Amino acid sequence: MKKAITSALFSMFFAFGAVLAHAADLNLTIPLPLTGKQAKFGEIQKRSYEIAAAEINAAGGVKGNKLVLKFEDSGAKPDIARGIVEKLIDVQKQPIIIGEYTSACAKAVAAVSEERKTPYLVVVSGNDDITQANYKYVFRLNSPNAYYADGVLGFMKEVVKPKTIAILYESSDFGSSGAEEMAKHAEASGIKVLLKEKYESGAVDFKPILSKVKSLRPDVLYMVSYVMDASLLMRQIKELRLDANLFAGGAAGFAIPEFIDNAKDASDYVVTSTLWSPQVKYAGAKQYAEKYKKQFGDYPSYHGAAAYAALFVAKDALERAKTWSPEDIRAAMKATKMQTAFGPVQFVDKNGYQNQNFIPTLALQVIKGQHETIWPKSMASAKFLYPMPKWRERK
Amino acid sequence: MVQLEVLLQTIVSGLLLGGLYALIGLGMTLIMGVMKIINLAHGELMMVAMYIAYWMFTLMGVDPYVAVFIASPVLFVIGILIQKYLVTPVIKVESILPENQVILTVGIGMVLVSLATVFFKSDYRSTPVDYASTTWYLSDFWANSPIELSVSLLWAVSFFFAVAITLALWFFLSRTDMGKQIRATSQDSDAAILMGINVNRVRALSFGLGAAIVGAAGCLFIPLYYLYPALGGQFTLIAFVITILGGLGSIIGAIVGGLILGVFESLTSTYVGMGWAPVGRFVIFVAALVFLPGGIASILKRKRLGK
Secondary structure, three states: OHHHHHHHHHHHHHHHHHHHHHOOEEEEEEEEOOOOOOHHHHHHHHHHHHHHHHHHHHOOOEOOEEEEEEEEEOOOOHHHHHHHHHHHHHOOOOOOEEEOOOHHHHHHHHHHHHHHOOOEEEOOOOOHHHHOOOOOOEEEOOOOHHHHOHHHHHHHHHHHOOOEEEEEEEOOHHHHHHHHHHHHHHHHOOOEEEEEEEEOOOOOOOHHHHHHHHHHOOOEEEEEOOHHHHHHHHHHHHHHOOOOOEEEEEOHHHHOHHHHHHHHHHHOOOEEEEOOOOOOOOOOHHHHHHHHHHHHOOOOOHHHHHHHHHHHHHHHHHHHOOOOOHHHHHHHHHOOOEEEOOEEEOOEEEOOEEEEOOOOOEEEEEEOOEEEEEEOHHHOOOOOOOOOOOHHHOO | OHHHHHHHHHHHHHHHHHHHHHHHHHHHHHHHHHHOOOOOOHHHHHHHHHHHHHHHHHHHOOOHHHHHHHHHHHHHHHHHHHHHHHHHHHHHOOOOOOOHHHHHHHHHHHHHHHHHHHHHOOOOEOOOOOOOOOEEEHHHHOOOOOOOOEEEHHHHHHHHHHHHHHHHHHHHHHHOHHHHHHHHHHHOHHHHHHOOOOHHHHHHHHHHHHHHHHHHHHHHHOOOOOEOHHHHHHHHHHHHHHHHHHOOOOHHHHHHHHHHHHHHHHHHHHHOOHHHHHHHHHHHHHHHHHHOOOHHHHHHHHHHHOO
């Protein structure tokens, strides 16, 4: 009798335990730069992750588990990002790593994840190396840097038809790989690279280098910068009356609303590549953009959309995975084929990249103080303005 | 001709930048001279002033150049409070580390950055004034000019403000009684005590003055640049290089040092590569330490004494 009661108690206890385990929280900690120079981008992403998590939980969570997000600040420092992720994998046993912003941090995190055999989903870091290193556990949602300029290149080839180009870029992993790729594309299509120079992000005065660019008279000035440098560059270009047929930016800084807010009328006619815009026709993109704008007063940039989509990609993989062991999650990630607000997601091995998602890139132009999608033509929200007037002729 | 245009434009930009650098360096050198403290929270104090200017512009539409007259006094008070309640008690303590005031100022800087992040988020902010893109061109005045030079109104105004503040400071230090007390304290604080100078008051005053000057620099800077909580660090570094280059505690040294650094950085940007400008800064710093330990001040002193 006593034995029966004990066993009954035991089984009840276990049943209760199973229920508890089933309805447990899925804790995901996301490393992001929340302080320091890159904090702005960390914040856009943090907000977007939170929007996604709220939607996922409202729809029943991940396999019935409530998704609980936490964020850790890496300050855009690779060593700190590395430390955070080591802790997540070794101590918290987190089944999948998502996040980071700068390429340098993503590289560090990718190395740790590969070493510890834990799947890592890179969300917005552009440096090509990350998915060229033969890593089996590293997946990337955004296109690699080499493909960022596709939209702008298409526009250049068909409309601007330049003979010469000058490239300015910030001395980060993102900046230098973007500039490198643009130089390669330009040479391949017979455009002469007159100048390719880097600068330290946060510089105050670009006029010396810009007057040098002015004296070279390039047809196109291509710049890879984060946001405030982008605004300063355009303002000082205006001050110097540096005229070119096209001012183009390689995503990041030029593609977010703050660029226009700060550069004001100096930002008119500037064309920039981007991976996403609130006007794209992917399912859910518009709803996400409106939700973000309602909560935070501004439309998100592609950084936010990628973060928003990343959480759904992870959820999808976790739900399809047989168990939550790294091997099974990796297999599920590899088999991903879904539509997100950021575009279609499928991780493929192609052109030297592994586990890489390729999405079409767009070109935006600042028209009347607004970013409008102008290229490819099939996705355009407005007709591009070309040629642009010289500074002297603007009001 | 084109090359001449590039060179002239570079020098113009360098001088304008140097004027602002000098003003940032001035505050640090003043505190250094009087208290023998390297204030490593210098750039962060500038950041605080920039937030004051920013909010006054955004909420009340006050022009950042008018904000100088409000932000500077506020920073003056903050400086005095820091000296009175944080620096003085720490200096009194006998500790293993004689450099504990350096660590203290680094800590103050970190607290300021964190507070700014908590209160104002890490958004980038700027004060878009109406005349932001007003620029004078040489060809507007001289239609057939073979070269084109441009000077932005903002940079020019900031530069002249910097000059005016520097002159006012120089007048204050050389002509007023309080200024003389500050100079006496910076030369020999023990002797100053014997002469009946209230050294503690002088110290608090000069910390306040240093903070006020860098606060003014912040207000002059914000229309040209932008603002975010972690901005201070790089300007602390620039101020530090200028202080070393100019000679510790020398006002004239800081001015000349600031101008030299501005022009040197501009020339490096144009003729070596913009990515090299921070390297150039470091080279100047090391060169000053090795070849000119007393900074520019030591050259000036030698000339004056005829040795």
